[in-house]
Structures are given as C-alpha cells and as structure tokens.
C-alpha cells in the first residue's frame with residue numbers, strides 16, 4: 138500500500154470512529170431524555186391510575202383523557218399511556234449492543250414485546266384520534282396518524298427480517314421503528330427546543346395548528362428518519378468527507394436534543410405538575 142492510500146484509509150477509519158461516536162453521543166443523550174419521559178408518565182399516569190384517581194389524568198391538559206362513564210375509552214387511554222412507558226424504556230435497552238451480544242434472549246423477547254406494543258399503541262392511538270376525537274386539528278392529527286401507519290408497516294418488516302436472520306436489514310428497520318415509536322417524544326422535545334431557540338412559541342397556537350405546529354406534526358418523525366438514512370449512507374461510504382459531515386450534523390442535533398429535553402423537563406415533565 139502506498140503512503141497516500143495508507144493515509145486515506147487511516148483518515149477514513151478516524152472519520153468512521155467519529156461517526157459512530159457521534160451516534161453514541163446522541164443515543165446517550167436521547168436515552169436520558171426518554172427515561173425522563175418514562176418518569177413523567179409513571180409519576181403522573183402511573184400514580185393516578187394505581188391510586189384509583191383516573192380523573193386526575195386530565196390535569197396534564199390532555200384533550201380527551203378521563204371521561205366519566207366512558208369505561209372503554211378510559212381503559213384504552215390507560216393502556217396507551219402505561220404501555221408508552223414500557224415501550225420507551227424497552228426501546229433504549231434494545232439498542233444497547235452489549236446487551237444484544239451478552240443476553241441475546243433478552244434482546245429477542247424485549248424485541249417481540251416492543252413490536253407488539255408498538256402495534257397496540259399505533260392502533261389505539263388511531264382509535265383515540267379519530268373515533269374518540271382526541272385531536273385539536275385535523276391536519277395535526279394526520280401527522281400523528283401517518284406516524285401510526287408507518288409504525289404498523291415498520292414493525293412487521295423488522296420482525297420478519299429478524300426471524301429470517303437477515304441481521305443487517307433487520308438492524309436498519311429496527312432503528313427506523315425505534316425512531317417512529319419515538320415520534321411523539323421527538324414532537325415534545327422538538328417543540329421545546331424551538332421555543333427555547335425562538336424565545337417563545339413562534340408559529341404555534343394553543344390549538345397546535347400554527348405553521349410550526351403543523352410542520353412539526355410531520356417533521357417530528359420524518360426528519361429523524363431522514364437523518365438516520367444519512368447516518369446509514371455515511372457509514373457505508375468509502376470517503377471520509379460524508380462521514381465527517383454526518384458526524385458533525387449528528388453532534389449538532391445532539392445539542393438540539395439536549396436543549397429540547399431540558400425544556401420538556403422544565404415545562405412539561407418535572408414534578409410541579
């Protein structure tokens with residue numbers, strides 16, 4: 138190998154390491170934010186449900202939470218929010234490579250549970266949105282509904298690929314599913330990061346039908362999915378430049394994610410609720 142090609146290959150290896158490191162940095166920050174979200178769900182919906190006070194669900198300002206006499210709708214809501222905590226926690230465990238290698242049975246079972254819950258949340262969410270009419274605007278509801286439909290596509294694809302032992306495409310689809318399942322979390326932290334950056338709810342209305350709200354209703358999962366595709370492509374690229382560019386983008390988004398988590402904790406999830 139000539140000196141030149143040795144230097145090029147070393148630069149590529151360094152860039153590849155940086156890309157992986159950026160992905161890991163994002164994942165660690167996001168995991169902290171997702172566990173914070175889980176804490177909120179358990180602290181608010183877990184405690185009120187377990188102590189027999191479901192009417193207190195409404196104190197979070199949900200659109201249609203507890204409705205007196207509507208036992209089925211209330212049950213659906215309880216199942217939705219409580220399983221949301223389980224899937225959010227399970228999703229972070231699923232992506233830890235060490236657990237995957239050392240305890241493959243946990244990965245397999247947690248993965249099956251994750252996919253079943255993803256489908257239950259998407260179907261239940263679609264039911265609450267359109268039949269229980271828990272929506273503020275039709276266009277915003279279309280955003281979260283498309284998120285639900287994409288979950289219903291990605292979950293069986295990821296599962297079938299795992300069952301056929303096609304590990305590489307399985308990994309890619311499982312990561313897409315992870316992003317989709319966290320769409321509602323991205324919405325919350327995206328909203329907060331924006332408010333912090335703009336010093337106020339610019340483009341947002343109380344009905345969540347302002348230009349920013351409606352864009353975010355779709356962008357909260359489409360944008361992270363697009364970044365994930367860039368991450369995959371950069372990982373496969375031969376040159377160092379795309380790896381470095383995507384590593385830089387992911388590091389920048391790690392800061393945005395951290396700001397959004399901070400805002401969500403301060404204004405939505407901390408115990409003052």
Ligand code: HEM
Pocket residue numbers: 178197198199200201202217218221222224225255258259261262263264265266271272281282283284285286288317318319320321
């Ligand atoms: C798959 C991942 C999902 C998670 C982790 C999740 C999580 C949650 C949480 C935590 C809440 C309580 C609201 C709060 O206190 O912030 C909630 C409510 C709700 N979710 Fe989901 N959700 C998911 C998917 C969906 C989907 C795909 C839809 C729609 C298609 C949906 C529709 C709803 C609706 C309508 C409510 C009630 C909101 C209200 O009345 O204000 N969810 N969800």
